[in-house]
Amino acid sequence: MPFLWYDPTMILLLPAILLAMYAQFKVQSTFARYSRIPARSGLTGAEVAREILRDNRIYDVRVELTPGILTDHYDPHNKVLRLSPQVYNSSSLAALGVAAHEAGHVIQHQYGYVPFNIRTLIVPVAAIGSQLAFPLLFLGLVFGLRELAQIGVIAFSAAVLFQLVTLPVEYNASSRAIEALEVGGYLTREETPHTRKVLSAAALTYVAATLTAVLQLLRLMLISGFFGRRDE
Template sequence: MFGMYGFDPTMIVLIPSILLTIYAQSKVKSTFAKYLRVGSKKGYSGFQVARYILDHNGMRDVPIELTPGHLSDHYDPKRKVVRLSNDVFHGTSIASISVAAHETGHAIQHFHGYAPLTIRTLIFPVASIGSQAAWFFVILGMAMSLPGLIDIGILLFAAAVFFQVITLPVEFNASSRALRLLDEGGFIVNDEYVQSKKVLNAAALTYVAAMATAVSQLIRLLLIRDRRRD
């Protein structure tokens, strides 16, 4: 499995995605911090923006909750609730209203039965189990010289990769909706559109990095399997 001094040469395929992940995380943190300090000209809070968007899209019954943590904002499709972190919920910055609009974008996707979101929600349990169990089967298969177990591990991990792939259109669409809703609702004016787009693009990059990492891991598993068969 390993080369000289325990080095696994298949780790090389992970380097680009690791670097991309580091960059993406740094980018989203710095961009969010920057535009968290830039107040929106209209002065609406993230909560007010989210509530307005939901109400004007026929979702008055969808609650908005305050959730702990930093950059922990999300839409819960199971409980049909938008959860916003303190900075976003109470904040009136460009970052706050952009993130709030993005999460309501997911709620609108759910309301209208947006196919990629539906698929992602359905495969989440399988993908979650697959990503955790995959390496167990791969390592067990190598230890027992049973290629079939390695293949099972690869199939399980493939489900996790598919989850990351289907996440991209979901996130890009939510960001596109957010920009349109902010613009149409009059929440952003002039150069604020560009500023909001920068916030949302930085966030989207983290999902691109996650997909790249998952694909790289899958390639690595395939290389490990093929090397065992040589």
């Protein structure tokens, strides 16, 4: 069976794999570079995040330290903004950009930004779809159950939808971050372009993830026979 031994459709993923590798290198190198440059404000990422929330009259979200490297995220269910040590404790241009970006997600939640709400709603569906997709596809191909394989592909499409919705959410959060840093005076006009580079590099990782998901979906559709192909 081609799926088990040799699958020529894997070549479809090559552009996404290359982009993902470049994006990972770009975000790590850019963050490392601007982590060495302190912001003139002298504020840490945690302080800036709290200030931005206060500037937007958001008082019910905690800012906490979380372990790991670049594990920064906003938890909308518990209303907690979690920052990694290299962001929470640092006053670098990179740290302020990441902290402000996560604060941007809090602002999205607070003011009902539609793509953010959609992404939050489909998280459980996307998680289940990702877990079921490949087992269903595999079983369908092994036992010649084409419909079962196609159900697996449909399940995977939930993960693709999540990635597609994530793109505008992340770009909007970065835009809000830059605006908040400028308006609040946390960055000077000369510092802003450097922080913008950090956020642009991070955004590229989401572009790579979306491309990977879309091409993977196309590949799975080919394998399962969505376009009329029947596996021999």
